[in-house]
Amino acid sequence: MTTLQGAPRRRVSRKAVTAWLFLAPSLLVLVAFTLYPMIQAGYLSLTDYNLIRAAEWVGLDNYVELFADPAFWNAFWNTVLYAAVVTPVTVVLALMLAVFLDRQFVGRAFVRTSIFLPFIVSLGIIAIAWTFLLDPNIGLLSYWLSQAGFVAEQGILSDPRWAMPAVMFVGVWKNVGFYMVIYLAGLQSIPEELREAARLDGANAWQRFRNVTLPLLSNQTMLVSVMALIATLQAFDQIYVMTHGGPFFRTETLVMLIYRQGFQELRFGYGAAISWVLLIFVLLFSMIQYLFFQRRQVKY
């Protein structure tokens, strides 16, 4: 009798131990490379650290300074602008591409692959390629644009009006393939009978899309929007390579500022403070997004 009562408890705890041990490697990596640096950055943000000398405690001085720093606010608004444009454009474009590529046609696999390809290539390398394409003197894209009547005298990347659109374009182009694939998977999970039923009821293509397809894709839309927003708020790679935050800080985003303050001005404490502010900001916006989509979730 006692063995029978004791056995379930022993089985559960052994399973739990096994589970924890299997989770442990990933958890360890997560703790070592994500959680620990976050905590250390939090500590550093309260100091005045420059990598060579020991950190000196300064309390909340870094935070006070950054909220009064025009460079911070410039980077903040640039980041907001970038995210406000790139996130919806990417998501909508990904959805449109998924819908168009859901139907069968010759070469569909090739088109899907070529749209997805930028996602798996390093953003730094892509950005170098785009810098060459947009070079005012030898760039192919610059030449075609000038033939079409659009002449940027000092090059698109050095023009204060066009540098931001250029890096936004590269940002969209890079990730749209990944979100498209997520939407494609979602589209395939929509039962065809629902669309048939809608067609029989006399709904045209747009009505079918809006009333049947789109609501059933809301899980994917939530996933894609949250991922896209988190990624765009941290835009850095292509900006570092293509414009380095220029011309005169017009394309400097928060992560670019963190990099500049940390590695160029050698103010690691200040950079850490800005990165924690960014973290809180991203967390806040992700939560808002999540709550917004929660009530529209498709529950199975």
Place this chain on the structure above:
Amino acid sequence: MKRHHSVRRSRRSVFIAGAAVTATLALVLSGCTGGGAPSGGANDPDAKVTLDFWNGFTGPDGPALQKVVDDFNASQDRVTVKTNIMPWDTLYQKVLTAAAGNSGPDIVAMSASRLPQYIDEGLYQPLDDYYENADFESEALATAAVDASMYDGQNYGVPVNIATMLMYYNKDLFTAAGLDPEKPPTTWDEFADMVPKLTVDENGDGKPEQYAIALADHETVPMYQPFLWNAGGGIVSADGKTSELGSEGSLEALNFWVDLVREQKASPVGLAGADADKLFTTGKAAIEIVGPWMTSGFNDAGLNFGLAPAFAGPTDQITLADVVSMSIPASADETTKQAAYEFFAYWNSTDGQKTWAEGSGFPPTRSDVSSDITGNPYPAMFGAPDVIDNSQVLLAGIAAGGTITTTIFEPALQKALNGEGTVDELFTEASKQVQAELDK
């Protein structure tokens, strides 16, 4: 039966999981290295030392540097110098993190204008005892080269090279424009008169195919700043305490050049240093004011170019000098330091400088070698007394020098060149920011 089976299976899975945890732990911990290196200590004159020498001579002057290093290594067998050549941007970023860890370099070459920022952070140690040792012949070195690495009363570097900027001009483009190829402009006004002929926009689309001059405004050896000197202005006063960016001479120079570039399209806007070099190399700019490292590149491109001191401003004709100095990290011990001194002495010896100047075209750091350099005409031009003696390093010995250039001067200049404000407004404001940096 079932329970026995599941016990064995779960024991095995526990074992596998445990092994996975240990492996990951080992991997993670192996990535963490201890910081801090021993410093100080006594000099061991017999110890064999290998020195890791980081520098940014990726251009055509790299082989000349390597030759001097090889000659030094061959001349004695105690000290071996190994060069680690990387682009300058990479070097500036890596040197800090490398010095904080254990695997840092033993000798670092760096532009003297960037030294103060790193010295301020405690990266380097003073090398005054090098200059006090008469065996190292440091009195023969050019004064500007030695003084460039001074900071707060101590000298933290030994010269690697002193590079003066001269005006390269494309003789073929001058002839095509109807100008005398042997008479380059000698003053700003003479140049301004030549601009309409040298900036050519044949198809009238507003973008010239050829520019009179290639002036870079970011990521470059300073091209606009010397103009301020030559109109009686500057960025910071000689004692490093007051901003001169809003002074009359500075504003006069900036107004002249911004107008020339914007209104007359004398130069493209938004060029980085490398873009300016490219423009001149491909014959799309008639003039470039840059250093001796470009001579072999221009020659390889088949350009028919001439060299002359840059045109004089209203008050002066000061040339920009860029000094690269070698420094030793604070964490290096005494043995390493003395071994490095032997290399420094060889580098700056008559033999070392002769090899360097002939191979690179740079002027030698010591004037007593010039007459021995027969294989290369450029050291004599760049090292001519009226050039070297009238040369100045930008923002020498000022810790905020790099910050002032990249976050205050260059953005203000770019805004002015893009028409986002007048020169007077932008630079008066910038002058206040410079003062704030100096007061920190």
